[in-house]
Amino acid sequence: MSRIGNAFSSFFGILFSGELPADVAKEYGYIKAPEVKKPEPVKPAPKMPEIKPADGALQLLGILQRDARLVDFLMEDIGAYSDDQVGAAVRTLHEQCGAALKRSFTLAPVIDGVEGTYAKSDAAGSDAKQGLKFIGNVPAEGRAPGGILRHKGWKASNVDLPKVAPSVNLSIIAPAEIEVE
Amino acid sequence: MSTGTVIGIDLGTTNCAVARSTGGPVEVLTVTQLTGPGELRDEPLFPSSFYIPGAKEFAEGTTALPWDDAPQFIAGEWAKRRGVENSSRLVHSAKSWLSHSGIDRTAPLLPLTAPEGVSRVSPLDASTAFLTHIRQSLGDAGNAQILITVPASFDAAARALTEDAARRAGITNFVLLEEPQAAFYAWLERHDDWRQRVHAGDRILVVDIGGGTTDFTLIAAAESNGELTLERIAVGEHILLGGDNIDLALARGVEQELAAKNVKLDAMQLHMLWQRCRAAKEKLLAPGAKQAEEPVTILGRGTGLVGGAVKAVLRRETLEQVLLDGFLPAVSREEQPIRPKRAALAEVGLPYASDPRITAHLARFIQQAGTPTHVLFNGGVLHSEIVRRRIVETLNSWLPQPVQVLEGEDLMHAVARGAAYYGLARQGKGIRIRGGVPRTYYIGIESSMPAVPGFPAPMKALAVVPFGLEEGSSVELPRTEFGLLTGEPAEFRFFSSVARREDKPGDVLDPIPPEVEELSPIEVTLPTAAEKVTRVTLAADVTATGVLELWCVAKDGHRWKLEFNVREQTQ
Numbered sequence: 001m002s003r004i005g006n007a008f009s010s011f012f013g014i015l016f017s018g019e020l021p022a023d024v025a026k027e028y029g030y031i032k033a034p035e036v037k038k039p040e041p042v043k044p045a046p047k048m049p050e051i052k053p054a055d056g057a058l059q060l061l062g063i064l065q066r067d068a069r070l071v072d073f074l075m076e077d078i079g080a081y082s083d084d085q086v087g088a089a090v091r092t093l094h095e096q097c098g099a100a101l102k103r104s105f106t107l108a109p110v111i112d113g114v115e116g117t118y119a120k121s122d123a124a125g126s127d128a129k130q131g132l133k134f135i136g137n138v139p140a141e142g143r144a145p146g147g148i149l150r151h152k153g154w155k156a157s158n159v160d161l162p163k164v165a166p167s168v169n170l171s172i173i174a175p176a177e178i179e180v181e
Numbered sequence: 182m183s184t185g186t187v188i189g190i191d192l193g194t195t196n197c198a199v200a201r202s203t204g205g206p207v208e209v210l211t212v213t214q215l216t217g218p219g220e221l222r223d224e225p226l227f228p229s230s231f232y233i234p235g236a237k238e239f240a241e242g243t244t245a246l247p248w249d250d251a252p253q254f255i256a257g258e259w260a261k262r263r264g265v266e267n268s269s270r271l272v273h274s275a276k277s278w279l280s281h282s283g284i285d286r287t288a289p290l291l292p293l294t295a296p297e298g299v300s301r302v303s304p305l306d307a308s309t310a311f312l313t314h315i316r317q318s319l320g321d322a323g324n325a326q327i328l329i330t331v332p333a334s335f336d337a338a339a340r341a342l343t344e345d346a347a348r349r350a351g352i353t354n355f356v357l358l359e360e361p362q363a364a365f366y367a368w369l370e371r372h373d374d375w376r377q378r379v380h381a382g383d384r385i386l387v388v389d390i391g392g393g394t395t396d397f398t399l400i401a402a403a404e405s406n407g408e409l410t411l412e413r414i415a416v417g418e419h420i421l422l423g424g425d426n427i428d429l430a431l432a433r434g435v436e437q438e439l440a441a442k443n444v445k446l447d448a449m450q451l452h453m454l455w456q457r458c459r460a461a462k463e464k465l466l467a468p469g470a471k472q473a474e475e476p477v478t479i480l481g482r483g484t485g486l487v488g489g490a491v492k493a494v495l496r497r498e499t500l501e502q503v504l505l506d507g508f509l510p511a512v513s514r515e516e517q518p519i520r521p522k523r524a525a526l527a528e529v530g531l532p533y534a535s536d537p538r539i540t541a542h543l544a545r546f547i548q549q550a551g552t553p554t555h556v557l558f559n560g561g562v563l564h565s566e567i568v569r570r571r572i573v574e575t576l577n578s579w580l581p582q583p584v585q586v587l588e589g590e591d592l593m594h595a596v597a598r599g600a601a602y603y604g605l606a607r608q609g610k611g612i613r614i615r616g617g618v619p620r621t622y623y624i625g626i627e628s629s630m631p632a633v634p635g636f637p638a639p640m641k642a643l644a645v646v647p648f649g650l651e652e653g654s655s656v657e658l659p660r661t662e663f664g665l666l667t668g669e670p671a672e673f674r675f676f677s678s679v680a681r682r683e684d685k686p687g688d689v690l691d692p693i694p695p696e697v698e699e700l701s702p703i704e705v706t707l708p709t710a711a712e713k714v715t716r717v718t719l720a721a722d723v724t725a726t727g728v729l730e731l732w733c734v735a736k737d738g739h740r741w742k743l744e745f746n747v748r749e750q751t752q
Binding site for chain 2: 066069072073075076078080081085086088089091092093095162163164165166167168169
């Protein structure tokens with residue numbers, strides 16, 4: 001696996017499942033707790049390539065700016081403009097941001113139910129552990145068998161960010177544009 | 182990939198697509214391409230855009246592909262995007278240039294607007310580059326059979342050039358297939374019960390309206406020894422008119438409305454307007470859409486996105502007017518598209534259709550080809566129900582019986598899918614459409630008339646290749662004897678017609694009727710021999726790959742191939 005690939009899978013692994021993916025952990029010498037017990041002499045840690053979780057975030061920001069100009073919009077002071085004018089821009093932005101988001105992630109609700117109706121906690125399936133948040137009159141143990149579904153939740157079942165050449169400076173979200181007359 | 186794998190490549194004017202079958206169902210393959218600096222993605226479409234970067238334009242390593250660390254050019258999505266910002270280095274519609282007989286198609290002349298110092302490419306180079314990229318992206322295709330599609334209206338020289346591009350791209354095991362036929366194969370692939378829907382005597386019109394071109398084909402179903410057979414019986418002329426023209430017309434309309442309000446747009450904003458008009462058009466034409474108008478917002482340039490935004494609307498009324506009155510007006514069956522008046526000094530450029538009325542072009546095709554009983558739609562423009570309805574209504578107004586619509590699916594990938602299915606058909610796993618050469622070809626012979634000063638000697642046309650000459654078959658013309666000087670190039674003027682399907686080899690047309698068009702000349706050089714003049718007759722073959730070859734045959738059986746002269750300009 002490439003460095004970039006490792007960087008992404010680490011970033012999203014930590015972001016979405018709260019742990020470093022097993023293959024990455026293994027490759028860079030992070031051995032999971034039970035395996036550490038092997039009675040081997042302690043070797044000096046291998047020189048690891050630098051993992052930068054920021055890369056994936058910068059890349060996504062760059063895509064949202066290029067495809068939908070999200071950074072321009074969020075950084076602009078829109079206080080002086082009428083709702084009508086903001087609304088017109090947002091329609092375009094919403095469409096393009098949505099397209100970029102759907103292109104990069106496969107998004108699905110954690111519980112595919114109707115908000116405002118009763119839902120069983122089981123409906124979250126394998127996501128029940130981290131994909132549920134209990135609010136309101138939460139029982140002492142912190143979990144309940146069900147309740148009113150207030151928010152369906154979102155999960156990214158797949159991440160599809162393009163591969164990036166090592167020479168790309170991802171901290172440039174959008175290059176300055178100079179038009180030659 | 183194992184033997185039996187077939188790969189269909191839709192080498193489109195605006196987008197390419199690839200599909201594959203390993204014997205089972207046909208699947209669409211993605212093409213690995215750059216989508217930005219150093220950004221690689223697998224996309225289901227591969228834009229036919231070719232960008233020639235400057236030496237220092239991009240940081241080192243950002244143009245690298247998995248199979249090439251430092252390519253000389255960029256093809257695909259990034260090329261398309263970058264071409265908007267710097268159009269003078271973008272080659273687009275390379276395929277239309279490949280079929281343009283008025284230019285030297287092997288000379289580096291694209292992009293036309295490239296500044297001094299930019300190394301230009303030929304239409305052949307660009308097509309070679311797309312095919313090379315697709316072949317590389319496929320990885321090890323082994324001995325897979327590759328099917329490459331060409332417009333039905335491509336003439337023999339354009340087909341030979343496509344074949345040349347494939348060979349240069351390192352593709353050896355390939356066959357050319359016409360796009361509308363591929364679209365019909367895709368329909369056959371999707372409908373197992375097609376034998377219940379199509380019967381002997383039916384005639385299927387394929388209407389293919391893509392981004393830049395419109396193509397018509399007529400396929401007849403017949404019965405032979407109790408089996409249903411399909412035969413492509415007519416193809417239309419090459420019409421450079423498509424969805425891009427519609428979007429551009431809409432954008433022009435909005436631009437004029439804005440100009441009336443003193444809002445001026447720069448080149449980038451005009452491009453954005455074009456794209457937003459396309460998006461608005463698609464929303465207004467979406468199934469069930471009822472809204473009277475759709476906003477078209479051009480975001481501000483620079484970082485001031487909201488502040489500099491320009492707001493306009495595309496009204497349903499305007500859209501329907503442009504579509505139905507401009508591009509698809511109801512016309513009579515006798516209608517003829519308006520022919521351009523030939524300017525004495527024409528600017529070098531693509532021969533765009535001068536009449537935007539698609540229905541008028543269709544009327545002429547029906548006059549030449551005969552009446553259909555069924556219609557199959559292909560190409561992005563025909564996603565729109567209102568467009569399909571207008572075409573069906575217009576056809577029905579001409580015909581004694583209403584046409585039946587064969588519903589196609591996945592109009593963006595149908596040609597690639599159908600090409601792969603045709604590959605299976607060639608292996609005996611499906612029905613084949615018989616077709617052959619879709620034109621009658623002629624060579625020009627000077628009439629023996631007294632010369633009149635200032636006028637060239639009038640030409641006669643001698644039919645040499647009959648319409649429908651099939652792959653792998655040949656025709657000889659024993660009575661056409663020419664004396665050719667050895668060691669010197671001999672050139673023949675070359676003509677074709679899609680409309681005259683009854684002319685037999687040896688027939689002479691004098692004078693040459695207007696439905697016969699002149700193509701690039703053909704030439705041959707006989708090796709120097711003792712005899713100064715060698716007497717030869719003509720013969721024509723259609724190769725197994727579907728390319729027409731003309732030969733000079735001497736009495737002793739020696740054969741010399743006549744080459745299409747795609748280098749010199751024709752009048």
